[in-house]
Amino acid sequence: MKICITASGHGLDARVDERFGRAPFFVLVDPDTMQHETIANPAMDAGQGAGIAAAQSVAQKGVNAVLTGFVGPKAYAALQAAGIAIYDGLSAGMEVKTAVKNYSDGLLRRSTGAQARKGSAGRGRS
Amino acid sequence: MTAEVFTARQLEALHDHPYATPVIAVTGGKGGVGKSTVAVNIAAALAARGHAVALVDADTEAPNNHILLSLPLKDHIDVQVAMPLVEPSLCTHCGDCIAACRRNALFLPPDQTPILMGECNGCKACINACPTGALLTRWMSVGATCRTESGNLTLFSGELLPGREESTIIVRALKDRLAAEADRFDIIVVDTAPGVHCTVIAALAGAGCAYAVTEPTRVGMHDLGLILDLCEMLAIPARIILNRSNLSGSQATIAPEAASKDVTVAASIPHDSILLQSYVKGLPVVGTNPDSPAARIFTDLAARIEREWLK
Structure with a gap:
């Protein structure tokens, strides 16, 4: 099992982006062993197409689930x-290791669809 | 202040065209200021003076010169862009197509074949990069060019299909179509889209001068500033045509704007019910009411264009 957490830095102590x-x-974290790489x-x-290209990187690493704040329509x-599960709704202040723990504890929700966030970040259009 | 945006070599490439026929552009930044009215009347006036005129309607998202001339759109030629079509039996999942796409439009799910998900601009880099020929070319229509002859005037009109974004490709196709017979025209009049984006740049490319149509309103003055900046960047001499010049409002602001940009006002066209009637009828006022004030202004402008470009 390998999960991907979007982050502003390296390792388990980094903050979620x-x-x-x-x-x-x-x-990229194995939630059972907490082995990780950034x-x-x-x-x-x-x-253009940042969401698609990011998904490509993650898919090539054999990731099973992505934990993030929000995902645009193309991503x-x-x-x-690619059959990768999406858990969105993380907030930026959280540490990566907390996100992993919340995932393992079943506290995160599966995404119900692409998110658009007002006035910031990606430019994805559906 | 803006002239250094493009290098001399870039400008030379932009303005290069394979014919000697002079090109004048009618543009203006703001929509609804009368660009097309000015363009069709200048073109009709030049044609009436015996010149072979090509009128290029490069407002591909809302072409309407044919309506203002009551001409049908004839000789449609499809404009198509190349999209990749995957032949799964030949795909080795190597990912070369993914790496080749500068727009990240292709996605390769693990152990599957590439999927076109993003905004493809038809560059064919993926198709050329594929080592096994698994990407075939699928042609997709994005619009059309049309050509209608009416006496001395030939209208070239481009139209983009609704929902597509390849308006610049249509403008280029329109200009390529014109180039094939440009030598038989005495002058080419290009009517651009509003705005200052890539479609307008493609339409302005190769023009010897640009008439920037505006109106004496704050919005008109603002957008005039933008288009004059663009003309300066493209090294195209610009002149102003002030439409609805007697509109009460901020008429006084045009002089400083013109002076600060070192451009002149080539014509001022007061609001005129005869001009409006001709617009409604879809016939140039220079033809329907040649002695009306607006028609005289257009004819005078055409005479000056003739002296400048056709002698």
């Missing part, structure tokens, strides 16, 4: 196509 496509880092999101500054479609 609410964005998916334009998050600076992805912390990868940079190459799509962070993409001119949502891409993650769905």
